[in-house]
Amino acid sequence: MSDFNSLSRRDFVATAGGAVLGAAIAMNPSSAAAQTRRRYAIVGTGDRASGMWGRPIAQEYSDVVEFVGLCDVNPKRVEAGKQLMGVTCPTFTSFDEMCEKAKPSLLMVTTVDAFHSEYIVKALNRGIDVMTEKPMVINHTQCQAVLDAEKKNNRKIVVTFNYRYAPKHRTVKEILMSGEIGRIVSVDFSWYLDVIHGADYFRRWHRLKNRSGSLWVHKATHHFDLMNWWLGADPVEVTANAGLQVYGKPGPFRAANCRSCSYKSQCRFHYDITRNATYMKLYVGCEDVDGYYRDGCVFREDVDIYDTMSALVKYSNGVTMTYDLNAFMPFEGYRVAFNGEKGRLEVRDHERQPWKVETADATEIYLTKSFGERVKVPVREEQGGHGGGDTRLRDLIFRKADAPEHMRLPDSRAGAMSCLTGIAARTSVEQKQAVRIAELVRL
């Protein structure tokens, strides 16, 4: 029996704000199962696989993890990924062949979003434990297939929502759990992607709904997961609006990609990929195989996702959230405010902006009690990527990690509920009507 599978169905928690109880237990190295190294494989060997789930695992977890296989549809990229990760295991372009020859016991899914569900289901059917990058799925049919395969095989998957593990987000969760602002009634949430990071989605496969599910799913799944977890509630109904205002067709001129562009000197979005040695290896060096340009033009006519999005989300605990996502802002960060019966909790996060923000103010959290005072709540400082969140998540997955209940690994329900909020929003934009989550899948 697999490690993840040691979790009984009884432990499946009631809301998407919950977590897989068994996964952390399963990775306890003192247990018999963990004394042998996990036979670890990755499908989709691009940037995320190399930088988050490849190299750091090979360097820091080799006592508990053995790389047995890497797979990608692009034969050159799988070799480039292997080199960047610094591992020596065999590589494959066929997933089935990898499973048969390498016999992994744990799979990390880091392909283009549209293909996550295919590999999750195949792995579950083969009895392999699965971790997947977000978004777990990009449409409700894929969501149903993943949930059904998990149930049929009596297994558990983990969705690697790293945002939960950033100290600032954990601080917000802990304030809300403390009850300081009482029952939460409504939430205002605005996420700002800037002309650097936001634009980057429009250069890549993310610009196509049939690859990323749109930013409603690809990006907002992080935000919707945070909200489900912060509130300890499920989304029930979504009404949304969206448009494409700056990128794609509205752009002033276009080319296939930045290297071939004749508007280089005029274009504020011009991106010189030749200055990034890793990307030259991982993408430019492999583009003759699949025709994929990592420096695609942000104004290409085929962009069919939105750059401006607004939604109204109703939750199972009666909370209403207004949510905005904008991908061409002059600064990067977010604002979120929780309106409670006894006060208001406000967060302003500064990721990048054309003015100076002191490190201590990068995330400002203010708690204001009704009839009381406003206090600034400090975010505890921790070392490492995403404020130590990345390491904490990896430790939780690959080692015995001491985590309180609310910090345990996110499960398929969390993966589903966060994606379904975005899928419902996208559907609402297309159908011009409110969409109920319960109409999308059978949980």
Ligand SMILES: NC(=O)c1ccc[n+]([C@@H]2O[C@H](COP(=O)([O-])OP(=O)(O)OC[C@H]3O[C@@H](n4cnc5c(N)ncnc54)[C@H](O)[C@@H]3O)[C@@H](O)[C@H]2O)c1
């Ligand atoms: N949690 C986070 O903060 C975070 C950050 C970045 C990326 N991600 C996620 O990681 C995943 C990978 O993102 P990335 O930035 O590495 O993208 P990428 O384009 O660099 O890598 C995707 C890889 O998938 C491969 N691929 C495409 N179709 C495939 C198929 N059918 N079968 C097998 N391989 C296939 C591509 O060749 C490529 O190597 C995405 O799902 C993305 O959402 C998560």
